[in-house]
Amino acid sequence: MRVLTVNAGSSSLKLRLLDDDEQVASHDVQRWRGEVEPIRDFFHEHGAQAVGHRVVHGGPKVLGPAVLDEPLLRYLTSLTDLAPLHQARALDGLRATSQCAPDTPAVVCVDTAFHTTLPEAAGTYALPKEWNRHWSLRRYGFHGLSHGYASRRGAELAGVAGGRVLSCHLGAGASLAAVRDGRCVDTTMGFTPDEGLVMATRSGSIDPGLLGWLVTSGKVEPDELFTTLQKRSGLAGLTGGSGDLRDVLAARADCDLDAELAYDVYAHSLLRHAGAMVAAMGGLDLLVFTGGVGEHQPPLRADLAGNLGFLGVEVDPDRNTATGSDADISSDSAAVRTVVVESREDVEIARQTREVLTRPAR
Structure with missing residues (x-):
């Protein structure tokens, strides 16, 4: 499955096309402010069977990769103030790609998902329990796509x-x-x-x-x-x-x-x-x-x-x-x-995207 990965940073955009784990095309925009054109041009030139997006914050509800739909987009938008440097740009990428390729399945891969295995003692703030419960206050962790790939690839190398x-x-x-x-x-x-x-x-x-x-x-x-x-x-x-x-x-x-x-x-x-x-x-x-x-x-x-x-x-x-x-x-x-280990979030995003889209229906 050929997967386009969209990785929007606070000011940059990284587009990668992967066939399995092999990168077959790439394009970087150093100063990206949410414009549709770079994504549109890349997709029209290379095509893709699926799109995988890196999103920084998944909050308490997104615990793994998930197919993008309107309710999910609204929920991720509600989390913007928790990661303002990155979440807004990721949402720009989601909307731009949906506009360019509305019929191509898209999967959201969140950085926080890797850290859902934190023991409660490591993930809980010593705040009033009603605060933690009411506002979902906890340690979410970030860079999960990078940590997931790097820890596995590092173990292979060593x-x-x-x-x-x-x-x-x-x-x-x-x-x-x-x-x-x-x-x-x-x-x-x-x-x-x-x-x-x-x-x-x-x-x-x-x-x-x-x-x-x-x-x-x-x-x-x-x-x-x-x-x-x-x-x-x-x-x-x-x-x-x-x-x-x-x-x-x-x-x-x-x-x-x-x-x-x-x-x-x-x-x-x-x-x-x-x-x-x-x-x-x-x-x-x-x-x-x-x-x-x-x-x-x-x-x-x-x-x-x-x-x-x-x-x-x-x-x-x-x-x-x-x-x-x-x-x-x-x-x-x-x-x-x-x-x-070379940072390859694109490999992790593509892996998770394929996993979600090829998962047997329940």
Whole structure:
């Protein structure tokens, strides 16, 4: 089955046509604002038997891939304020594709579905139970399509069957997933994609008392606070400039003290959360790096691996420096394997789309 995958980011659009797992055509739009034309032109040129869409938030009702229909579209629209940077763009992709190919079956693949296996203790906030129940407050987790693919592909590369996998999706947005025997048992993002690691422009986890103080003391208006936490914090906030780790590393090499502190905060956040994920699994058999930063920043990989050395993690310096994707970078003597996996959410989206559309009718 030839599947067109539509992956709309906060400002970009990635279109991929897959025949089984082989990519036969692709097109990227770096600055996409919901226009129909790129999708229409790609579909008319290449065609597809089905369309699979990445959607960030599925809320408490969408627990796996599902065929798109009007009620589902309305429900996903109602979740937009929970992931405003991504949900609206994904919905633009859904509507544009439906307009271009109204007779082609479409499947929604949600990032949150991978984390539905979280134990209640890991997924529940310590808030009044009536709040949790009434407003469906819980830790949903994100980047699930990436974590699902990377943990499986990483195990193949390392020759590890099942076991305890720490999946590190590191990009402008970043999260970790603790995957034990193929099931996610903990993750760093929560009710929204803002919890967890320090990211490019997002602060990650912050003391709620600090946030309350900023608002109640009149220092910051609520709207400004949330905008700042999402778009002006993280690496960008600490440097006062770029949130791109490449720029931070370059400035750090030039002895920029703000960049040095920003990198140290970023790396410490990664280490702290990695330790929590390993503890949740009861140990570690495989460390996986994926995403733009995970695939292309050997210094960060080396730093995290070195700090996890007490667990048996050790990377080979030459392999680590030479590798960009799909390779084992472990030292020969390492007890825990470390691999780099090219982010292929398109493969996971296509797999889930085929699974839904070929499922026997009940």
